[in-house]
Amino acid sequence: MALMGDLFGKSPIRPMQQHMRASLECAREVLPLFEAMAAGNVSELLPRRDKIDRLEHEADRIKNEIRSQLPKRLMLAIERRDMLEILDFQDSIADVAQDIAELVEIRSMTIPETLVDSMLDLVRRAIAACEAAGRIIDELDKLVETGFRGREVARVEEMIDELSRIESDTDELTERVQRKLFALESELGVGIVFWNQIVGWVSNLADYAERVGNRLRLLIAS
Amino acid sequence: MDASWFGFSPVILIAGGLALYMAWAIGANDVANAMGTSVGSGALTIRHAIIVAGLLEFSGAFLAGGHVTDTVRKGMLDMDLVSREYLLYGMLAALASAATLLLGATRLGLPVSTTHAIVGGIVGFGAVGIGPEAVNWPQVGSIAASWVTSPLLSGCLAFFIFHITSSTILDREKPLEQVRRLGPIFFFYVFFIIGLVTLFKGLKNLNLDLNLPEAIAASTLVGLVGALIGAFFLSRVAKSDRADQSDHRFSQVERVFVVLQILTACAVAFAHGSNDVANAIGPLAAIATALQEGGELAHKAPVAPWMLAVGGAGIVVGLATWGYRVMETVGKKITELTPSRGFAAELAAATTIVLASRMGIPVSTTHTLVGAVLGVGLARGIGALDMRVVGNIAISWVATLPIAAALSVFFFYFFKGLLT
Numbered sequence: 311m312a313l314m315g316d317l318f319g320k321s322p323i324r325p326m327q328q329h330m331r332a333s334l335e336c337a338r339e340v341l342p343l344f345e346a347m348a349a350g351n352v353s354e355l356l357p358r359r360d361k362i363d364r365l366e367h368e369a370d371r372i373k374n375e376i377r378s379q380l381p382k383r384l385m386l387a388i389e390r391r392d393m394l395e396i397l398d399f400q401d402s403i404a405d406v407a408q409d410i411a412e413l414v415e416i417r418s419m420t421i422p423e424t425l426v427d428s429m430l431d432l433v434r435r436a437i438a439a440c441e442a443a444g445r446i447i448d449e450l451d452k453l454v455e456t457g458f459r460g461r462e463v464a465r466v467e468e469m470i471d472e473l474s475r476i477e478s479d480t481d482e483l484t485e486r487v488q489r490k491l492f493a494l495e496s497e498l499g500v501g502i503v504f505w506n507q508i509v510g511w512v513s514n515l516a517d518y519a520e521r522v523g524n525r526l527r528l529l530i531a532s
Numbered sequence: 533m534d535a536s537w538f539g540f541s542p543v544i545l546i547a548g549g550l551a552l553y554m555a556w557a558i559g560a561n562d563v564a565n566a567m568g569t570s571v572g573s574g575a576l577t578i579r580h581a582i583i584v585a586g587l588l589e590f591s592g593a594f595l596a597g598g599h600v601t602d603t604v605r606k607g608m609l610d611m612d613l614v615s616r617e618y619l620l621y622g623m624l625a626a627l628a629s630a631a632t633l634l635l636g637a638t639r640l641g642l643p644v645s646t647t648h649a650i651v652g653g654i655v656g657f658g659a660v661g662i663g664p665e666a667v668n669w670p671q672v673g674s675i676a677a678s679w680v681t682s683p684l685l686s687g688c689l690a691f692f693i694f695h696i697t698s699s700t701i702l703d704r705e706k707p708l709e710q711v712r713r714l715g716p717i718f719f720f721y722v723f724f725i726i727g728l729v730t731l732f733k734g735l736k737n738l739n740l741d742l743n744l745p746e747a748i749a750a751s752t753l754v755g756l757v758g759a760l761i762g763a764f765f766l767s768r769v770a771k772s773d774r775a776d777q778s779d780h781r782f783s784q785v786e787r788v789f790v791v792l793q794i795l796t797a798c799a800v801a802f803a804h805g806s807n808d809v810a811n812a813i814g815p816l817a818a819i820a821t822a823l824q825e826g827g828e829l830a831h832k833a834p835v836a837p838w839m840l841a842v843g844g845a846g847i848v849v850g851l852a853t854w855g856y857r858v859m860e861t862v863g864k865k866i867t868e869l870t871p872s873r874g875f876a877a878e879l880a881a882a883t884t885i886v887l888a889s890r891m892g893i894p895v896s897t898t899h900t901l902v903g904a905v906l907g908v909g910l911a912r913g914i915g916a917l918d919m920r921v922v923g924n925i926a927i928s929w930v931a932t933l934p935i936a937a938a939l940s941v942f943f944f945y946f947f948k949g950l951l952t
Contacts, residue, residue: 321915
């Protein structure tokens with residue numbers, strides 16, 4: 311008859327934060343990967359990719375755990391559907407990082423010299439977006455603490471605004487890289503297709519980070 | 533009924549044994565639910581919870597257990613229609629059926645309320661053994677209705693208390709400063725409630741009768757003393773201001789709520805003792821009255837303090853022999869509850885139970901507390917609540933009454949055959 315005990319389900323808030331941290335780790339690893347590519351250090355690509363793979367598996371594990379612990383009978387502080395959507399966006403960050411590492415490693419890509427600076431700028435800014443999303447998800451427990459009201463909500467909304475600004479930056483940076491990239495069309499040949507793919511994916515990192523924020527914005531506005 | 537054993541009639545021995553078992557079961561199961569939130573949020577260790585619960589359950593039962601006991605004893609049946617013998621068999625049957633039901637439910641792990649079981653038992657023998665006209669249906673109806681309204685009320689209260697603590701403390705620039713400023717008000721309220729319930733009804737047992745304004749004045753005094761103690765305590769706990777800026781800006785505040793939550797847990801234990809002791813002692817008191825030759829069946833004869841003491845002691849023994857294990861289980865499962873929401877839930881539940889026992893209505897403490905927790909959950913203050921448990925409660929609620937009633941009818945004829 312330990313009724314009160316049974317009433318409490320396992321809260322998914324902390325696992326959500328763990329998952330975001332794992333995804334963020336994946337995204338962070340993209341920078342050293344690109345630095346190796348910029349330095350022309352091809353032999354370093356495989357260990358970098360392996361590391362991202364491991365981190366992505368960890369994110370997957372947490373994701374599956376959260377999913378299996380969200381039966382419909384739970385009444386959640388954040389609705390089940392919203393929670394799963396945010397989880398998907400978080401997970402996409404890890405997935406995209408993995409896709410980038412995979413393609414880069416398989417094709418042993420190194421960054422053409424004229425692209426290096428703008429490319430690394432883009433990567434840094436995209437990771438900054440993921441970091442911002444991570445900080446926002448870190449606030450989830452405090453949102454629950456205050457019952458999704460007042461000052462804490464305003465605080466998180468500001469953080470989401472900041473995330474949006476970072477994401478807009480990555481849009482500009484993406485365009486800049488693309489302009490430089492397309493100037494290299496004759497030089498890179500068919501390789502330009504893959505480069506375009508990579509640039510798109512890096513920019514996606516920021517997009518998914520922004521979607522995490524935007525989904526949360528809808529949720530705390532209601 | 534000539535047989536006697538060391539001067540005690542066998543009937544009172546059987547009844548006393550069953551009542552003790554009921555009290556034991558209440559202590560073993562229900563108290564853990566009442567105190568579990570404090571253990572789960574880390575406000576109290578299990579050892580401390582047992583000590584606090586034991587003390588307050590006993591004083592609640594002894595000082596303030598009379599009102600509800602009277603209702604259980606005579607409020608649900610029309611005593612003019614109940615003969616002395618039938619009252620004996622019936623109350624024995626109610627105790628036996630509730631005890632059987634509790635044993636079975638505990639083995640099957642079902643959430644059965646002792647309150648519902650004993651009320652079902654009394655209605656059962658009354659309606660079938662004596663006749664439907666013997667049952668005071670409006671009273672029974674209002675008791676049954678209170679089983680819906682009490683969780684609802686405590687849920688609403690918890691919802692608002694959580695919002696109040698949220699908006700006045702947690703949702704402030706400097707929550708720590710805020711809790712230092714407003715904390716005494718919460719202390720006041722908690723002490724006021726405890727004072728009110730004690731003075732209001734409890735002191736009757738000690739032949740100290742206060743009227744309403746006097747009781748309120750005295751409770752206000754108790755509350756003010758509590759606020760002073762609280763202010764002193766807060767000035768010691770909440771020193772550091774840097775905490776407001778840090779990432780863990782709520783953890784300092786939660787430390788203040790730990791104190792408040794312990795206080796409200798005390799209030800819940802007290803209220804629980806005063807409300808639930810009746811489940812064990814009410815029928816026993818009725819039997820004892822009926823056994824007194826020439827005793828006034830219906831109206832006078834108050835519940836003897838020694839009976840309340842026996843009930844309180846039974847609860848404490850149940851707590852000490854078995855309750856700590858249940859509390860351990862409950863505490864381990866409730867780890868997501870922070871002290872501020874534990875405080876909201878417990879304050880709401882305590883207020884509701886105190887109100888109910890003031891009106892002499894036996895409510896289920898556990899269900900009231902579940903309602904309060906749901907209220908905080910609806911305010912989006914708890915990560916995850918298992919709604920299936922709420923469904924189980926509704927089912928067991930509906931099932932307990934007829935089962936207890938049927939068992940009680942069976943035992944009624946059993947005791948009737950045995951004792952005549």
